[in-house]
Amino acid sequence: MITLSRIIWPLVIIAIGGLLGWLMRQDPGYLLLAWGDHAVEMSIWVALAIVLLALLGMMFVRTLIRGVIHLRPNRHQRGVQKLEKGILAFLELRLPRAKRHLTAGEADSPLPWVNQLLLARIAQTEKDYPTVASWLDKATQEHPHMDLASGLLLVLSAYESRQLDLALAHAKRLEQNHPGNPFVLRLLRDIHVRLQDWQSLLELQPRLIKTGRRKPERWQCDMVAGLMEEAPANAGQKLQKWWKQLTTSQQSDPDLRYWYLRALVKLERPHIALQAIEHALSQHWDSRLLTLYSQLDTPARERLRQAEAWLQKQPRDALFMLALGRLCLQEGLWGKAQDYFADGLRLEPLPELELELARLEAALGQNQQSQERLARVSAQLLRLPPLPLPEKPARTEYEKAQAVAAPTDH
Incomplete structure (x- = not known):
């Protein structure tokens, strides 16, 4: 649609141009510029054209200078936009897009x-560990x-790539530069657990407690079990010292207390x-x-007397009867031990109770009962499928052949 302004403005420009042309023909004018021995003569219209061109040139130079000055701020703005888009894509787990923007x-x-x-973190998720190291070195x-931040990522990268010795070296360097940092100490803990370096974990525990790790954790039980199996020199003394350094919450944990x-x-x-x-059982009963x-x-x-005193106060269970029966065996109380084992089996059919009772019955000459009990507990432990078996002992093929060949030998 043609508007009125699109018609009027061209007409105005034509009219102004025509007026200027008419004025130039009527009187071109005269301009003299003198400076010392030099003089320049020109018409008014040429002078106006020179002034106009000079103004246009100044405007062009001004625009060019402003463009150069604002060039870096524009790049800065683009960098901000790319960073924002990269962070959003990273948080949305659109990692290829985030990688491109960043x-x-x-x-x-x-x-x-x-x-x-x-970018190092993205490379880490892609398992591109050389690129991780490159970005972290640059940072x-x-x-x-x-x-610290780049070092933590470097440790995580080595840890996830199963380069545990390298991860441990980086983590120790970080711990020296940033002592007491909770994230570094937790990484050290995880690396020692993976390496099953139980003695290092034993030494690390007090520092972990200072960083707020005051609740019992699964790795502590694994550490005690590992030290128990390895049995290094003075392990018992070290464990006692370690136990005294634990918090009340950790010492009250049933599993950790049991393993200790x-x-x-x-x-x-x-x-x-x-x-x-005895102290633990007086505080928290655990069979x-x-x-x-x-x-x-x-x-x-003395232990049997104490255990039977507990029997008057605490609930009976299979583990309790097992312990009482074993204490009776140590004192040579065979009949009493047999009764405790039998009572325990009525409470819960533990394989340990069955085996202890079978061993005792065999020692007492009750061979038939002992063999039946052993067969029953073996089937229970091995989980044999129910299959038909002969009611009487069957002869083997060799025995049958021997029976057939026997008359011919005479």
Whole structure:
């Protein structure tokens, strides 16, 4: 649609041009510029044309200078936009898109170390570990204050690539530069767990507690079990010292307490284990501790008397009966032990009870009962399928051949 302004403006321009042309024909005018011995003569219209061209040239130069001045701010703005898009794509787990934006904007980014760390993290998820190291080295060299952040990513990268010795070396360096940092200490803990370096974990525990790790954790049980199996020098003393450094919450954990006391029994600290088990049972009843109590290398009479005193106050269960029966065996009370084992089987058919009772019955000459019990517990442990079997012992093929050949021998 043609508007009125599109018609009027061309007419106005034509009219002005015609007027100027008429004025130039009527009188071109005269302009003299003199400076010392030099003089320039020209018409008014030529002078006006020169002035107009000069103004246009100045405007062009001004625009060019402003463009050069604003060139870097425009690149800066593009870097900000690329960084924002890269972060959003990273948070939305659109990693290829995030990688493209972060790489394109890294040179102009106001925070290039953010681009570099995020690109390292993306490379880590892609298992491109050389690229991870490259981005982290660049971030550390250009921004020394990013040593901790880049170091943590480097440790994680080596840890996930199963380069545990390399991860441990990086983590120890970080721990020296940033002592007490909770993230570094947790990485050290995870690496030691993977390496099954139980003695290092034993030494690391106090520092972990200072960082707020005050609740019981699964790796602690694994550590005690590992030390119990390896049985290094002075392991019992080290475990006792470690236990005293734990928090009340950790010492109250049933599983951790059980493994600690089991380690004391295994590492031949019977008198300390005896006091610790009795104290633990007076605070928190745990039938598993009774099995440890029955295995101590201390006089059984006092332990049996104490266990039977507990029997008057605590609920009966199969583990309790198993411990009582074993204590009776140590005192030579065969009939009483047999009764405790039988009572335990009525409460719960534990394989250990079956085996203890079968062993005792065999020793007492009750061979038929012992064999039947052993067959029953073997089937229970091996989970044999129910298959038909002969009611009477069947002769083997060899025995049959011998029976047939026997008359011919005479």
